[in-house]
Amino acid sequence: MKWTLNIIWACYAYVLGLVLAMGFPDWPGTPPWWYAATALGMAAAALLWAGSARSKLTRRGVPGAASVSLILGMIAFGYGRYTAANTVPDRQIGTITLAANEAAYRVDRQPVEASRLRLVKRAEWPGDLQLRLHGELDARLPVRDEAGIHRFSEDHRWLFTQARMPLISNVITIPGDDPIGTAYRVDQPFSRITDVEVVAGQVNGQIDVYRISNHIGSFVRPRRGQSDVTVLGRITHDPRVYDFQTVLLVTPEFVQYPAGGPFFRVEGGDIQVTVNPQLTGYAELARTAAYGADVQITGELTVAGGPANPGGFDARQFMRNYNVYGLMRPFQPRGAPPPLVQVVPEGASAPRTGHGLVAFSLELRDRILLLFKQTMPYPQSAFLGGVTLG
Secondary structure (H helix, E strand, O other): OHHHHHHHHHHHHHHHHHHHHHHOOOOOOOHHHHHHHHHHHHHHHHHHHHHHHHHOOOOOOHHHHHHHHHHHHHHHHHHHHHHHHHOOOOEEEEEEEEEOOEEEEEEOOOOOOOEOEEEEEOOOOOOOEEEEEEEEEEEEEEOEOOOOOEOEOOOOOEOEEEEEEEEEOOOEEEOOOOOOOOEEEOOOOEOEEEEEEEEEOOOOEEEEEEEOOOOHHHOOEOOOOOOOEEEEEEEOOOOEEOOOOEEEEEEEEEEEOOOOOOEEEOOOOEEEEEEOOOOOOHHHHOOHHHOOOEEEEEEOOEOOOOOOOOOOOOHHHHHHOOOEEEEEOOOOOOOOOOOEEEEOOOOOOOOOOOOHHHHHHHHHHHHHHHHHHHHOOOOHHHHHHHHHHO
């Protein structure tokens, strides 16, 4: 009975962590810290219960502290899980201090690679301010074969070359009547900021510089008609094959944004790719064997729509619950190269496969379904397959 109550309390504590993350998403901390707090809470609970059992201490002291540790650990786990799955955290990398017509930049941390930036106003001042950022960009450029397909090494790495170039941003205008906390996105990505130039305006104040997270959710655009992007990733789920299309869940590793720009390493999130039968190579994708293949995809990167009416179905949140933050539907004009291709590692004769145990399980499922269809008429075979294998 005691263990049953502890399990119930742990479940409620997890739900409480989710609720706190929804209500207070700006609390400090990132998911790794919350997971560390979870591990500490669980470890403390286990040690306290083990010590209580060995030394036969009173049941009111140590076991109660163990239950509290378990509950706190589950709250931290719920908060961290929701934060990791439903937010795109940006990190502050520096501060611009303004005095008259001069600007001093203090570096808290340099981005480890090409990063998009945004500035956040932290003080009020009269009049508009215009400034430029000076720095460098380590652009990641693709290595392609004769067919224009990105090369993939024998040790399963996408091949790039890196070019370092000096960079000056466009003029960034910060109106004086904007409220504190207003954010301004920088058009050009930077790897390092070396100087800040005041173009116009004499103000005293402070501006925080943030690195925009490379979570795939920060690259999507809500409307169609956007320029195409290129995604390099891997099919990490069983393809869903229908009569009229195939749906793939792809975990992206790199994204080229915008078209013709540098490649960014993706830091989280999956995308759903809908493939039409008219695409070249469709037969190779519309089968279970496509699980685990590395792919190069070119097309619009959009996002599912929200609820049409208050309280209605929210397709965007539904997909985020499954870690899907973007949608792609590649289109192939007549005579154009395929926008979705499986990439074969150098020195190999076939694309990669997924985890061996998962691939074996999927193949076994397909064989059992085939046996049902060969030995039973429809709709009995479909009913039996749905009941037994889902």
